Amino acid sequence: MATLAVEVVYRGIFQRTLARNIVRQIVFAARKDNKIGTAFGRYSDSPERNGIPAKQFAIVCDTALELEESLAVYEATNVDVTINLDDAMCKGIESWAWYGLQPINELTRPGGTLIVTSRQDADALLEDIHQKASAYNLAIIPSTVSFSGLWVYKDDHTDMRVLGTLCKVCPDLVSLKAMKDSVNEQTGSDTKVSSVQMAFDRTTTRPVEPGEGNHETPFSFDLPGWKNMEEGLVIRAIPEGGGFRGGDEGYQPARNEVFKKWSTRSMRPVINFETCIKCTLCWLQCPDTCFDVTPDGLYDANMESCCGCGVCEAVCPVPDCVTMVSESEFNDNNSQWEAWTADKDSYNKWSTVLVEKQKSETRSHGFHHVGGYEEEIKAEEA
Amino acid sequence: MATAQTALYQEPKEELISGSEAIGIACALADVDVITAYPIRPYDTVMQYVSRLKADGAFDFDYIIAESEHSQFEIVKHASAVGARTFTGSSGVGWFYAFEAITVTAGLRMPVVAMVGNRALDDPGAFGVEHNDAMAVRDLGWHLYWVATAQEALDMALIAWKVAEDPRVLLPFALSCDGSFLTHSQAIVQVPSQGQVKKFLPDYKRGTLQLHPDNPITVAPQVNEDWLMEIRKQTDEAMRRTSAVIIEAYDEFKEVFGRGDPSPFIEEYMCEDAEIILVGMGTLAMPTRVAVRRMREAGKKVGFLRIKFFRPFPTQELQNALRGAKGIAVIDRDYSYGSPAYGGVLFHELRSTMYPMDERPVMLNFIAGLGGREVMVHDINEIVETTQKAVDTGKIDQETTWVAVREQ
Numbered sequence: 060m061a062t063l064a065v066e067v068v069y070r071g072i073f074q075r076t077l078a079r080n081i082v083r084q085i086v087f088a089a090r091k092d093n094k095i096g097t098a099f100g101r102y103s104d105s106p107e108r109n110g111i112p113a114k115q116f117a118i119v120c121d122t123a124l125e126l127e128e129s130l131a132v133y134e135a136t137n138v139d140v141t142i143n144l145d146d147a148m149c150k151g152i153e154s155w156a157w158y159g160l161q162p163i164n165e166l167t168r169p170g171g172t173l174i175v176t177s178r179q180d181a182d183a184l185l186e187d188i189h190q191k192a193s194a195y196n197l198a199i200i201p202s203t204v205s206f207s208g209l210w211v212y213k214d215d216h217t218d219m220r221v222l223g224t225l226c227k228v229c230p231d232l233v234s235l236k237a238m239k240d241s242v243n244e245q246t247g248s249d250t251k252v253s254s255v256q257m258a259f260d261r262t263t264t265r266p267v268e269p270g271e272g273n274h275e276t277p278f279s280f281d282l283p284g285w286k287n288m289e290e291g292l293v294i295r296a297i298p299e300g301g302g303f304r305g306g307d308e309g310y311q312p313a314r315n316e317v318f319k320k321w322s323t324r325s326m327r328p329v330i331n332f333e334t335c336i337k338c339t340l341c342w343l344q345c346p347d348t349c350f351d352v353t354p355d356g357l358y359d360a361n362m363e364s365c366c367g368c369g370v371c372e373a374v375c376p377v378p379d380c381v382t383m384v385s386e387s388e389f390n391d392n393n394s395q396w397e398a399w400t401a402d403k404d405s406y407n408k409w410s411t412v413l414v415e416k417q418k419s420e421t422r423s424h425g426f427h428h429v430g431g432y433e434e435e436i437k438a439e440e441a
Numbered sequence: 442m443a444t445a446q447t448a449l450y451q452e453p454k455e456e457l458i459s460g461s462e463a464i465g466i467a468c469a470l471a472d473v474d475v476i477t478a479y480p481i482r483p484y485d486t487v488m489q490y491v492s493r494l495k496a497d498g499a500f501d502f503d504y505i506i507a508e509s510e511h512s513q514f515e516i517v518k519h520a521s522a523v524g525a526r527t528f529t530g531s532s533g534v535g536w537f538y539a540f541e542a543i544t545v546t547a548g549l550r551m552p553v554v555a556m557v558g559n560r561a562l563d564d565p566g567a568f569g570v571e572h573n574d575a576m577a578v579r580d581l582g583w584h585l586y587w588v589a590t591a592q593e594a595l596d597m598a599l600i601a602w603k604v605a606e607d608p609r610v611l612l613p614f615a616l617s618c619d620g621s622f623l624t625h626s627q628a629i630v631q632v633p634s635q636g637q638v639k640k641f642l643p644d645y646k647r648g649t650l651q652l653h654p655d656n657p658i659t660v661a662p663q664v665n666e667d668w669l670m671e672i673r674k675q676t677d678e679a680m681r682r683t684s685a686v687i688i689e690a691y692d693e694f695k696e697v698f699g700r701g702d703p704s705p706f707i708e709e710y711m712c713e714d715a716e717i718i719l720v721g722m723g724t725l726a727m728p729t730r731v732a733v734r735r736m737r738e739a740g741k742k743v744g745f746l747r748i749k750f751f752r753p754f755p756t757q758e759l760q761n762a763l764r765g766a767k768g769i770a771v772i773d774r775d776y777s778y779g780s781p782a783y784g785g786v787l788f789h790e791l792r793s794t795m796y797p798m799d800e801r802p803v804m805l806n807f808i809a810g811l812g813g814r815e816v817m818v819h820d821i822n823e824i825v826e827t828t829q830k831a832v833d834t835g836k837i838d839q840e841t842t843w844v845a846v847r848e849q
Contacts, residue, residue: 083627086457090629097628098457102568102621102813106482131731133622133815284847292565 062120062129063232064138065225066166068152069115070325071107073206074144078115080218081142084238085117085225087245091237094119095126101134103156110325110367112152119232140229141167142221145204145325146177147386149187151277153322159279160322162189164272169193172228172264176200176217179387181265186390190272196264198228206325206422216254223258235259280317308354314364320347321392324367325422326383328360329410332399334380341371341381353396362392382414385422449499453634460594460623463630464556464616465490467598469500470638474525477505477513481535482568483620484558488530510535514542514553521551522652522660526602526645530556532620533574534563540577546613547582547676549661552605552645553613554598559723559774560620561812568620569813572722572775575617576751576786582676584614584683585752587722589708591628594618596694596701599642603690606645610683612676617751619774621813622724633698641697684753706755708747709762711737715744717828718763720791721772722748725809725816729772732821743825748787756794763795768803768832770824772844774810782806784841803831809844820844 065085069078079100086096096119104113116135120126129135143149143163151160164173173195175184181197188197205217219242226235239252289295303309328341335357342350342358349365350358360371367386375381399406449469458466465487468476478488494500503525507513510531517527531539536557546553557575561567578585584605588594594616601614618624652660664672684706691705702708710730712718719729729745736743746762748755763769771792773785780789788806795801807824810816824844831837 083457086627086629090455095629097626099459099626102483102625105568105625127727128731130626131728131818133626133727282847284849286848 061231062118062125063229064119064129064135065117065140065142065229065232066135066138067115067117067142067144068148068163069113069144070148070206071104071111071113071155072109072209073325075107075113075209076207076212077144077205077218078113081221082115082117084218084222084242084245085119085233088222088233088238088241089119091241092234094121094233095123096120097126097130101154104154108155111155111323112148113154135166137168138166139168139171139232140225141171141173142225143173143175144217144221145206146175146179146184146187147204147325148322149175149177149184149387150273151189151322155323157318159317160277160319162191162277164188164191164195167191167195170195172196172198173267174198174200174221174224174228176202176204176221177387178203185267185272187387188267188272189277190270190274191267192269194269195267196228197267198224198262198264200224200258200262204325204422216251219251219254220258223255223260224262226255227259227262228264278319303351303354306354309356310352311361312348312351314348314361318364320349320364320366321362324365324386326367326369327362327365327386327389328369328371328381329384329413330358330360330395330399331377331380331382331407331410331414332357332396333403333407334377336377336380338376340374340376344370344374346370351394351396357396359394359396361394379414382417383422384413384417388413388416449494450632450635453637454632456630456632457627458591458630459486459625459627460588460591460618461486461556461558461625462490462627463591463595464598464618465494466632467595468502468528469494470633470635471526471599471602471642473502473528473602475503475505475517475520475527477507477516477520477527477529479507479510479513479531479535481510481532481560482558483560483618483624484530484532484535484556486558486624487556510539511542514539514546514555517553517555518542518546518549518551521546521553522549522647524645524647524651524653526606527551527553528555529553530558530616532558533560533571536574537562537577543578543583544581545661547578548672550611550650550676550679551613552602552611554601554605555613555615556598557615557617558620558624559617567812569811570620570622570723570774571811571813572617572773572786575615576775578615579752579786582612582680583752584612584750585617586615586750587617587748588619588623589724589726589747589749591623591626591630592700594623595630595632596698599638600687600690600694600705602645603642603694604683604686607683607686607690608646608648610679610686611647611650612679612683617723619724622727631700637697641694680753684755687750687753704755704758706748706750706758707762708749710745710747712744712746712762712766714742715766716742717768717770717825717832718744718746718766719770719772719821719824720746720748720763720787721774722751722787723774725772725774728816728818729821732818732825735818736822736825741825751787751790754790754794759791759794760798763802764798766802768805768828769795770805770807770828772807772809772816772824776808776811782840784808788841803828803835803837805831805837806841807844808841814845816844 300312784806
């Protein structure tokens with residue numbers, strides 16, 4: 060008699076098929092072990108938005124009665140395994156429905172496992188992952204984060220590697236044999252079966268102690284009741300802004316106090332202030348009004364409201380002035396302009412290294428997504 | 442009009458599918474001729490699934506993507522008139538946009554089968570389940586059925602065509618499926634073989650009512666007061682006849698497929714000897730059954746009655762099943778502003794059902810789960826506590842209670 064639950068946390072659209080493959084395959088494999096299960100995506104994530112964190116679940120039980128018991132709570136409050144398909148989400152997640160920052164391991168039960176696909180090591184990831192009061196395990200699948208698109212799927216075996224790892228860290232969920240038999244039946248691919256086996260063999264887990272991890276308190280806010288809400292479905296506009304950081308010069312728009320866009324980003328813009336020609340295009344085109352105008356007339360992307368769409372990079376006429384960089388490279392949301400002003404040489408060196416490193420990353424963001432593919436295929440052919 | 446038989450399901454097979462996909466498969470098994478579509482969540486999940494079956498060459502049918510829901514329902518109505526087996530559907534305000542066509546479909550006695558993916562009515566724009574959308578056809582001559590599981594979705598879709606197309610009935614059939622909980626959750630479903638379905642579901646034959654050059658007729662004339670009452674009475678009689686046809690079809694279904702409940706109209710869960718009976722529809726069954734089971738384990742005499750057919754309303758079955766209960770808690774996933782009890786539609790129907798009884802139980806109404814908010818086991822416990830208090834004191838402080846609504 061047992062009920063086991065797995066959640067897959069993924070980037071909306073870009074990793075949808077990947078997440079779906081994983082949860083469905085779990086249920087198929089469980090059938091081979093004579094168990095019963097269900098797979099579903101969190102309804103409130105849909106229609107999915109490009110890159111916005113979303114979840115799918117797989118529940119596996121010994122009996123149909125237990126399955127009904129577990130589905131009495133539709134969205135699980137407690138899972139045996141959390142699978143995070145983009146290490147940038149180790150910083151926490153929010154759905155587009157906005158409920159405050161949820162630590163990536165919030166639902167991971169005591170003694171459960173968090174699986175992350177990442178090129179970072181455990182210590183680096185734990186700088187982002189919020190602390191928990193109970194111990195759990197961390198398993199890292201060493202890999203470039205797998206991104207696709209809505210219409211195409213990059214079949215790079217990430218799903219198989221996750222499933223192999225899952226069999227290792229949670230053998231009660233589904234046996235390796237059942238998983239391999241089922242993958243073979245569903246895909247008919249020997250190489251996929253061997254990817255499952257290989258991931259199983261290579262999996263190592265690291266125990267995470269209570270209190271270990273990021274000590275920041277996750278951002279939260281209260282939802283008002285009906286007596287305190289304005290009638291007629293009215294939402295008041297945010298007042299206009301003022302000078303940069305309250306000063307007399309520059310300009311900073313006032314911003315929504317609860318609508319923080321940290322977790323929506325898989326990448327963020329890094330600005331080269333030396334080459335900026337002050338053309339205003341990034342400021343003008345940013346759909347989220349995220350650029351603050353500094354007293355010296357430069358444009359500072361404010362990380363409270365940048366959603367990581369990458370429009371600024373696309374419209375900037377200067378090569379390498381705005382570059383989208385993987386969000387996992389950052390541990391804070393501080394102002395780049397302030398860092399540059401404080402120490403220009405250090406900033407320029409730091410940003411040059413980052414931008415160079417970025418060239419080997421392939422991540423999707425709102426404006427550029429891997430699903431577009433055409434240019435990538437051309438690049439590979441060339 | 443019959444299209445080539447699908448190559449799918451030569452043998453029965455187990456599938457991992459959502460309630461919407463189950464209905465898509467039922468369309469293929471029933472060899473539906475014409476499907477019309479216009480996208481709106483959560484109904485669009487059926488649309489996507491039948492598109493895929495067509496693209497894969499697994500199911501051959503005329504697929505018409507209309508320019509709006511209104512046309513979508515008009516097209517199936519006309520297709521049904523010429524003898525095509527039809528399927529369509531919508532959700533929320535999409536269903537409402539089609540309303541002119543929806544009313545005439547029943548009036549003209551077209552056995553269209555539609556899936557309503559239950560969704561809150563805008564504004565505010567919301568995708569979550571609410572039953573007010575489908576409820577709106579309750580006075581029009583449509584069958585209205587609330588599905589609880591993906592398996593039931595497939596099974597009832599097959600039964601829907603059989604009942605709706607029966608020459609004694611010829612009334613459209615709406616399958617109401619809770620958005621998210623049913624339309625987007627994948628469950629293990631037993632899919633029957635094409636052969637079994639063929640045995641169960643006869644071809645749709647409209648006979649002398651079929652619009653065809655060999656059978657020259659006019660459909661849908663303009664009338665005046667000399668005619669309308671008689672026409673309405675005919676539809677009324679058809680709706681009265683359908684209960685017997687439903688029982689017949691359901692019994693036959695159980696015989697062919699080897700599954701089904703004792704009654705096609707209601708599902709009783711631990712209702713025998715229950716002092717308090719909870720009543721609700723659709724996927725509300727899931728948390729409610731679990732709550733009831735736990736309360737029974739603690740020695741409390743509680744039961745759950747799920748109403749499956751909302752139209753025709755199973756008055757007799759409900760009177761029999763609820764006779765002897767001291768308290769009845771009706772959980773509505775809908776609301777009727779300014780109604781007699783300032784309550785839900787189901788509550789008022791049920792209260793009216795219980796009025797002729799010699800001994801009337803205490804009846805309370807609970808509004809829960811609007812817009813897709815989850816109804817939790819502890820919500821059900823509170824509902825039972827409130828009802829118990831009213832039974833014990835014989836006093837009703839408040840007829841209708843909103844469950845888990847934020848006040849401040």
